[in-house]
Amino acid sequence: MGIVTAISLLALYIFNDMVGDWGRLSGGWENLVIFFNESLWPPDWSILEAQSYPVCEQEVELFCSVAWLGMVETIKIAFVATALGFVFALPLSVLAANNLSPLWMAIPARVILAAMRSLPSIIWAVLFMIIFDVGTLAGIFAMTFYTVGYLGKLQFESMEGLKNAPLEAAKAMGMTRAETAWHIALPESANHLLSHLMFMFEYNVRHGTVIGLVGAGGIGLYINTYLKLTQYDKVVALLLVVFIVVVLIDFLSMAIRSTVTEEGDVRRPSWSTIFLPASISSKYHTTPMKTSSSKEDE
Amino acid sequence: MNEVLAHLHDVSIGYDTPLIEGINVEISEGDVIAILGPSGIGKTTLLRTISGLIRPLSGEIELAIPSRGGLGYIPQRLGLVGNLSVRANVSMGARVRTSRWWPAVFPLPKEFEEDISKAMRHLGIEDIADQPVRILSGGQQRRVATARTVAQKPKLVLADEFLGELDDDNVEVVMRTVHATIRAQNSALIMVEHHEKLAKEVANRIWRIKDGKLIEEVVS
Ligand SMILES: Nc1ncnc2c1ncn2[C@@H]1O[C@H](COP(=O)(O)OP(=O)(O)OP(=O)(O)O)[C@@H](O)[C@H]1O
Numbered sequence: 286m287g288i289v290t291a292i293s294l295l296a297l298y299i300f301n302d303m304v305g306d307w308g309r310l311s312g313g314w315e316n317l318v319i320f321f322n323e324s325l326w327p328p329d330w331s332i333l334e335a336q337s338y339p340v341c342e343q344e345v346e347l348f349c350s351v352a353w354l355g356m357v358e359t360i361k362i363a364f365v366a367t368a369l370g371f372v373f374a375l376p377l378s379v380l381a382a383n384n385l386s387p388l389w390m391a392i393p394a395r396v397i398l399a400a401m402r403s404l405p406s407i408i409w410a411v412l413f414m415i416i417f418d419v420g421t422l423a424g425i426f427a428m429t430f431y432t433v434g435y436l437g438k439l440q441f442e443s444m445e446g447l448k449n450a451p452l453e454a455a456k457a458m459g460m461t462r463a464e465t466a467w468h469i470a471l472p473e474s475a476n477h478l479l480s481h482l483m484f485m486f487e488y489n490v491r492h493g494t495v496i497g498l499v500g501a502g503g504i505g506l507y508i509n510t511y512l513k514l515t516q517y518d519k520v521v522a523l524l525l526v527v528f529i530v531v532v533l534i535d536f537l538s539m540a541i542r543s544t545v546t547e548e549g550d551v552r553r554p555s556w557s558t559i560f561l562p563a564s565i566s567s568k569y570h571t572t573p574m575k576t577s578s579s580k581e582d583e
Numbered sequence: 584m585n586e587v588l589a590h591l592h593d594v595s596i597g598y599d600t601p602l603i604e605g606i607n608v609e610i611s612e613g614d615v616i617a618i619l620g621p622s623g624i625g626k627t628t629l630l631r632t633i634s635g636l637i638r639p640l641s642g643e644i645e646l647a648i649p650s651r652g653g654l655g656y657i658p659q660r661l662g663l664v665g666n667l668s669v670r671a672n673v674s675m676g677a678r679v680r681t682s683r684w685w686p687a688v689f690p691l692p693k694e695f696e697e698d699i700s701k702a703m704r705h706l707g708i709e710d711i712a713d714q715p716v717r718i719l720s721g722g723q724q725r726r727v728a729t730a731r732t733v734a735q736k737p738k739l740v741l742a743d744e745f746l747g748e749l750d751d752d753n754v755e756v757v758m759r760t761v762h763a764t765i766r767a768q769n770s771a772l773i774m775v776e777h778h779e780k781l782a783k784e785v786a787n788r789i790w791r792i793k794d795g796k797l798i799e800e801v802v803s
């Protein structure tokens with residue numbers, strides 16, 4: 286507790302030091318209120334209507350709308366990049382985990398992962414745009430690179446948190462690194478890997494908006510266009526759409542993770558515990574949903 | 584003629600400071616050795632040193648067993664994979680009998696399936712073969728860990744208190760199965776056992792750890 290207090294106080298001190306002149310803030314609030322009322326609110330929901338061009342051939346008008354087309358493209362990019370990133374990150378993270386691999390393998394693997402994630406995805410996007418020209422391909426490559434770096438780190442850290450006993454039994458028996466990774470490290474950390482994967486997917490959907498800004502396709506391209514046209518009410522509407530999708534992914538993530546739990550079936554949340562607040566769902570389900578990932582100390 | 588499987592020359596074990604010093608022993612085919620000694624004396628450390636997981640502080644350990652699949656280890660905490668089924672856990676024992684180039688993602692060759700089923704049958708866990716190990720009772724988990732080693736058919740078995748939590752009937756079952764496995768392969772077993780009476784019943788050699796020394800006792 287003392288450490289937390291000390292760090293908080295330190296942060297406040299540094300913050301105050303950096304801002305220096307708080308007086309600059311005065312008047313800012315009124316400006317924000319005026320900007321909000323005149324430009325942002327209410328959101329312009331015309332983004333849910335069919336575009337005037339090309340002519341809509343769908344039965345449902347929504348499917349021709351800016352929001353729908355952009356969001357679907359963004360989700361596609363994020364899905365492909367996350368899946369590819371996951372596949373490439375796994376072997377790298379096994380090499381980077383110091384309980385699975387010797388240091389002479391772990392250190393280079395970590396350096397590679399760090400290099401991939403130290404460039405923000407938007408810089409990767411610019412680099413790949415130079416190679417592949419403007420478009421979806423550059424966006425997918427950029428996102429995949431960043432995803433490998435990010436997911437790889439999350440993955441090797443959760444592998445390093447694995448219980449020691451199964452790894453020791455495997456080592457004593459003479460299992461190879463590949464066997465240990467596939468038959469022990471992967472199933473033992475499945476819950477964490479899934480939750481990282483879903484987090485990364487959600488992150489990439491949100492970042493699709495950023496990558497779109499550099500011309501990589503998706504909803505970000507539209508957001509960028511409306512920003513340039515200063516149609517902020519449409520930007521707000523599109524951001525709300527992104528927000529709703531992110532929330533939906535969060536629910537999906539919970540549902541998927543509930544299929545792999547570390548402890549007994551007691552912890553498996555039912556659908557009502559996912560979609561309803563705990564106070565309501567507990568009326569229907571007597572078994573309380575505990576937080577997963579609490580581990581016995583080894 | 585029983586071959587020597589392991590030879591410890593003037594071995595000291597421990598982490599930073601020695602726990603047990605001056606160990607000079609041979610382990611031969613057919614040996615069933617029980618290690619006795621109070622908690623915290625270094626019994627688990629001794630098994631981990633023999634299995635090669637940690638180095639001895641001094642001295643030398645010679646092992647005359649294959650590095651892949653030759654040594655079976657049942658850790659005190661069992662070391663099972665909770666999210667996998669009983670069958671998948673037992674299969675890991677058989678997997679180290681394949682060549683090390685057999686791809687990890689491939690299923691095992693057919694001829695191993697029979698051994699896996701037999702190990703589970705002998706230990707009375709074939710009914711729960713498809714259940715995830717994490718939901719099993721302590722005694723059931725112990726039998727799964729034993730079955731994994733039985734399916735492995737190692738030359739030297741190191742078992743750390745693997746009879747704990749078992750009722751008398753199951754101690755009987757587990758010991759009979761392990762004995763049979765050892766006899767079939769002409770292997771050796773080193774087991775840590777807290778119950779002196781049980782240890783003397785099943786073992787033909789006793790190592791007592793006392794005051795930082797390993798003392799071999801004659802079993803009457
Ligand atoms: N990884 C480790 N690093 C440092 N010290 C350790 C480590 N593991 C165990 N020890 C210490 O070594 C000593 C011997 O531990 P060990 O597990 O070998 O005892 P044991 O004889 O098996 O006891 P028990 O019967 O309770 O299992 C203990 O004091 C323990 O704290």
Ligand SMILES: [Mg+2]
Nearest residue numbers: 626627659743
């Ligand atoms: Mg012990």
